[in-house]
Amino acid sequence: MxxxxxSNPILDKLPEHLKQYIKPQDYENYTAxxxxxxxxxxxxxxxxxxxxxxRSYVEGLQKTGIAIDHIPNMYGMNxxxxxxxxAAVAVDGFIPPAAFMEFQAYNVLVIASDIRQLENIEYTxxxxxxxxxxxxxxxxxxxxxxxxxxxxxEIGCKAISSAKDFELxxxxxxxxxxxEAKGTPQQAxxxxxxxxxxxxxxxxxxxxxxxxxxxHWWTVEYGLIGTVDAPKIYGAGLLSSIGESAWCMTDQVKxxxxxxxxxxxxxxxxxxQPQLFVTPDFAFLSQVLEEFANTMALxxxxxxxxxxxxxxxxxxxxxxSTGLQISGNFKQVIAFDRKPVFIQTxxxxxxxxxxxxxxxxxxxxxxxxxxxxxGRLKGINLAIExxxxxxxxxxxxxxxxTISLEFExxxxxxGEIITGTRNLRGEIILITFKNCxxxxxxxxxxxxxxxxxxxxVGEHIVSAFNGPADTHSFDLVSHTIxxxxxxxxxxxxxxxxxQYYQQVREFRDGTNTTISRHKVFEEIKTAYPDDWxxxxxxYELAKNNGDTDFTEEITVHLExxxxxxxxxxxxxxxxLLLVDKSLVx
Numbered sequence: 001m002x003x004x005x006x007s008n009p010i011l012d013k014l015p016e017h018l019k020q021y022i023k024p025q026d027y028e029n030y031t032a033x034x035x036x037x038x039x040x041x042x043x044x045x046x047x048x049x050x051x052x053x054x055r056s057y058v059e060g061l062q063k064t065g066i067a068i069d070h071i072p073n074m075y076g077m078n079x080x081x082x083x084x085x086x087a088a089v090a091v092d093g094f095i096p097p098a099a100f101m102e103f104q105a106y107n108v109l110v111i112a113s114d115i116r117q118l119e120n121i122e123y124t125x126x127x128x129x130x131x132x133x134x135x136x137x138x139x140x141x142x143x144x145x146x147x148x149x150x151x152x153x154e155i156g157c158k159a160i161s162s163a164k165d166f167e168l169x170x171x172x173x174x175x176x177x178x179x180e181a182k183g184t185p186q187q188a189x190x191x192x193x194x195x196x197x198x199x200x201x202x203x204x205x206x207x208x209x210x211x212x213x214x215x216h217w218w219t220v221e222y223g224l225i226g227t228v229d230a231p232k233i234y235g236a237g238l239l240s241s242i243g244e245s246a247w248c249m250t251d252q253v254k255x256x257x258x259x260x261x262x263x264x265x266x267x268x269x270x271x272x273q274p275q276l277f278v279t280p281d282f283a284f285l286s287q288v289l290e291e292f293a294n295t296m297a298l299x300x301x302x303x304x305x306x307x308x309x310x311x312x313x314x315x316x317x318x319x320x321s322t323g324l325q326i327s328g329n330f331k332q333v334i335a336f337d338r339k340p341v342f343i344q345t346x347x348x349x350x351x352x353x354x355x356x357x358x359x360x361x362x363x364x365x366x367x368x369x370x371x372x373x374x375g376r377l378k379g380i381n382l383a384i385e386x387x388x389x390x391x392x393x394x395x396x397x398x399x400x401x402t403i404s405l406e407f408e409x410x411x412x413x414x415g416e417i418i419t420g421t422r423n424l425r426g427e428i429i430l431i432t433f434k435n436c437x438x439x440x441x442x443x444x445x446x447x448x449x450x451x452x453x454x455x456x457v458g459e460h461i462v463s464a465f466n467g468p469a470d471t472h473s474f475d476l477v478s479h480t481i482x483x484x485x486x487x488x489x490x491x492x493x494x495x496x497x498x499q500y501y502q503q504v505r506e507f508r509d510g511t512n513t514t515i516s517r518h519k520v521f522e523e524i525k526t527a528y529p530d531d532w533x534x535x536x537x538x539y540e541l542a543k544n545n546g547d548t549d550f551t552e553e554i555t556v557h558l559e560x561x562x563x564x565x566x567x568x569x570x571x572x573x574x575x576l577l578l579v580d581k582s583l584v585x
Contacts, residue, residue: 008082008087010085010087010108011078016476018099021089021092021103023090023092023113025073025074025090027071031498031501032504032505033501033533034071035071035501036118036501036505037116037121037533040533041240042068042069042130043068044578045134045239045245047581048242049233052232052245052249053233053234053245054139054232054233054234055232057234057239059138060139060141063080063083063141064077064140064141065080066133071115071133072129074089081137084140085107086140086146087109088108088133089109090111091110091111093177094169094172096166097213098467100153101153101156102153102157105153107150110132112126112129115128115130116130121533122242122243123243131237132236134239135235135236135239138239145234145285148282148285148286152219157466158296158467159212160209160305160309160314160464160466161208162207163312164199164207172269175189175195178192193270196270206264209466211263211292212292214267215263215289217237217267218267218276220235222235222248222276223277224276225278225281226278227278227280228278229255233245242574243272244272244273253273253275256276258277259277260292262277262288265277296465298465299463301462301463301464302340302461303333306333306340306343308464309464314329314466316328316330316466317352318343318461318464319463320456320457320459320460320461321383321458321459321460321462322428323427323429324352324456325352325355325470326351326370327468327470327474328346330343330344331345332344335409336410337409340374341375342372343371344371347367347368348367349363349370350362350363350470351456352468353423353424353429354424355469355470357470357472361430363473363474370454370456371438373405373409373456375409376407376408377407378408384397384428384459385459387428397431399419402414402435410440410441411439412438412440413436413437414437415437416434416435416436417432417433418433418434419431419432429456429457429458430455431455432454432455436453493527496527497527497531500528500534501537503515503520504534504537517541520534520538521538521550521554521557524538525557530561530565532561532568535554535558535561536576539555539558539579542554543580
């Protein structure tokens, strides 16, 4: 795969299955309108958020190299981010939640490199560079929060999903794409929103991924910090939304002390949030995260954890009490007394120990699944894993012996023992048989005279989690996205407007001072009467130049724009106020 980004020591550590999501930033594709949108949002945010955001925000803007006047270049960000142990990569919109969180576990910030349309300047459901770059990046300069984010990714990527989780992800991704695509009919947007609403109402019992995604939303995206009566903003969704960052500070949004309750509190990505959670400090976020992790199959294992993997129909791993890890698609479990006594995967399966595949036990060997009894032998209080070499010999569990072992739950295995595999502590974790037969009551689960049979040794399942134990065991570079961000060709009218924005930008930057700002303004009034942002930029230039007549002319025009489109009235007023305040200060 051709590398589409400039690497660094942090990115070099990423596994290949994550690198497949990275795309070039293509900085030259940002238009002058895109730059103007970034500049407007950032100027307004810094002015407002310096009063209501956690102090780490403003400090972080400087530490992470986020400029106000231009969209950040990923390469420049990476040079600065590496000083705090992080890196950033560009991706195409939403990526699967597990992959997103795994990037965080590697201290890599995922940044959707597209930018919202001018029409969605206040808020967009789509991840964009304003949300990711100006929202997430500054806060990670806070060490306590950065560690929370990393740890969240580490735990979150192990959460077990359901099939409906992926369906919802696809629906949200689709909405984010059509809503940001120029010219999308309103009916298509409403249809996409309705589909999400229907899915959210029929998700059934929430999966671990759904619950931890809620925690992510109410902290990383929409979190408040401090006291319920006087909170500050730290969530990226709020930091990047000039509308909701103001709305969330009003009494119309209920403030709730942060707790595990957030995991079971659903959210609607298409609407402003009616309530928000307030954490007293960043350390408390980690406390709740660990509390939640204690409820996950990752730490509880057992029959319930295994059943979650079976229901997910996704690649997952169980770890036995000996440390043996079995990775595959789990198909079946036979239980006795609420304990798994036999497990079965289907398709390629790999065996590992401490996240490293056991030699000779990859998917080439276990290409059609892996099945094994678990637990204790019937009538014997000592588990096989706890038996000393003398104990094993006493029970004829010894090389060259043909034996019959009956486990609790009526699982029986007969065959000739070839060898055993031990872990680093000297505990036996696999026993290999030939001429082997495995039965449950009257049902044959495995039988072969030619093929060797490997029996896992483990009294119980201590962990169950999403994904393989060793990422090298499987070919995970197979991601296909059903829909990609839409970049329709520009009309001649739109291309001309882009040129006007570019001319004004060049004038402000001092790279081309020969243009006539008055002529540009007249063209805008005539050909683009609904456009307001360029007029605000022209107002700034006129104000800075002390051209009172020109500023008055622009003000009159903007009043007409406000009358024709009241929805942008507050945006215009805020833009003019920012200019006036900057001159006073």
